[in-house]
Amino acid sequence: MKEIIISMGGSLVNVENEKYLRDFSKMLTPLLNDYRFIIVVGGGKIARDYIRIARENGENEFNLDLIGIQATKINAMFLKSFFSGIEGIKFFNSPYEIKDFKLAITGGTEPGHTTDAVSLLLAEYFNIKSVINATTVDGVYSMDPKKHKDAKLINRISYPDLISLFSKNTSGAGPNQVLDFLSIKIAERSNIDIFVLNGMDLKNFKNAILGKKFKGTVVTKI
Numbered sequence: 698m699k700e701i702i703i704s705m706g707g708s709l710v711n712v713e714n715e716k717y718l719r720d721f722s723k724m725l726t727p728l729l730n731d732y733r734f735i736i737v738v739g740g741g742k743i744a745r746d747y748i749r750i751a752r753e754n755g756e757n758e759f760n761l762d763l764i765g766i767q768a769t770k771i772n773a774m775f776l777k778s779f780f781s782g783i784e785g786i787k788f789f790n791s792p793y794e795i796k797d798f799k800l801a802i803t804g805g806t807e808p809g810h811t812t813d814a815v816s817l818l819l820a821e822y823f824n825i826k827s828v829i830n831a832t833t834v835d836g837v838y839s840m841d842p843k844k845h846k847d848a849k850l851i852n853r854i855s856y857p858d859l860i861s862l863f864s865k866n867t868s869g870a871g872p873n874q875v876l877d878f879l880s881i882k883i884a885e886r887s888n889i890d891i892f893v894l895n896g897m898d899l900k901n902f903k904n905a906i907l908g909k910k911f912k913g914t915v916v917t918k919i
Contacts, residue, residue, distance in 0.1 A: 700733045700825055701906055704816035706832040707741020709896045710772040717897060722779040724899045725800070728906065729785070735801045735823075737792065737816040738776055744768035762808035769804030769812055777802045792819055813876055817883040817891075826889055829905050830876065831896030836914030837862070837875055853915045856885035876916070884916065891916040 710718065725734065744765040751761055773788060780786040785799030792803045792815055805812050813830060820828050837859065840848040854862070860881055875893055884891055892905050894913030905911040 698731065698733050700735070700823055702816050702820050702823070702825055702828045703734060703736045704813045704828055704830045705736050705738050705776070705896065706830075707739030707744060707769065707772050707812075708833045709741075709831060710738055710776050711741055711743070717899075718776065718779045720899055721896075721902075724903055726780065726783060728903075729783070729799045732906070733799055733801075735792075735795060735798075735803070735816075735819055736773075736776065737812045737819065738769055738773040738802065738804050739812045740765045740768035740805070741772060743771070759808050766805035766807070771804075773802045773804040795819070809879075811877050811880060813880040814883060817880050817887075817889060820889050821883065821887050828884070828889060828891050829902075830891050830893045831902060832875055832893065833895060833897060834875065835895045835912060836893045837916070851914050853917065855919055856881050856916065859916055881916070885918075888918055 728734075747764050747768060748761045751764055756764075770790065777786060777788045780800060783800075787798050787801055789795050789801055789803040792806055795801045795803065803815075806815050810818075816828050816830075820826070834842065835850055837851045837854060838848040839851060839862075842848040859876065860878060863876070863878065863881075876891065880891075883889070892911070892913055892915055894901060894905055894911055896902055898912070901911050901913070905913065
């Protein structure tokens with residue numbers, strides 16, 4: 698049975714996306730006959746809002762990360778609720794506890810690690826050579842598409858080139874970007890391909906899972 702790891706952006710998992718999440722569960726459930734999935738869920742807006750206010754209150758970055766981690770777990774448990782009643786669907790409070798599952802759903806781990814990084818570490822642990830990074834943009838762009846109308850979608854990019862592209866992004870708890878430096882370096886050291894795509898397009902999402910052609914960006918060795 699093939700194993701698939703999905704890093705699911707918290708921007709996809711929220712109450713406003715209830716219909717999408719029901720459709721996502723309907724798309725994924727039939728695939729459980731042939732695949733096992735690990736989904737690592739991000740903190741999204743709820744994490745960013747908590748972190749922003751706590752930072753304004755003077756909280757340090759370590760504790761801000763802890764706030765974000767708890768938000769990822771709330772989102773992960775919320776996502777699991779859309780698969781209620783299906784055997785083998787499990788929420789794991791820690792990714793390090795994952796075992797005996799059809800679909801394992803989890804969140805963050807420790808300060809300094811984004812959920813994207815966690816998904817790549819799990820790919821290393823389970824010896825899986827690709828991770829699907831589901832977000833709310835179509836992939837990696839040459840520039841921020843929200844700010845630059847002439848930004849171009851990059852179909853394929855190497856790890857070093859992606860690091861260069863993101864080098865000007867800020868760090869700190871709760872960054873809102875497609876991938877972070879640590880995630881890319883983990884992928885690079887173990888030659889793990891990252892498929893970045895818009896998770897809202899479920900047909901395209903399914904194509905990526907099935908190994909078919911999809912719209913997005915492949916982050917790879919060359």
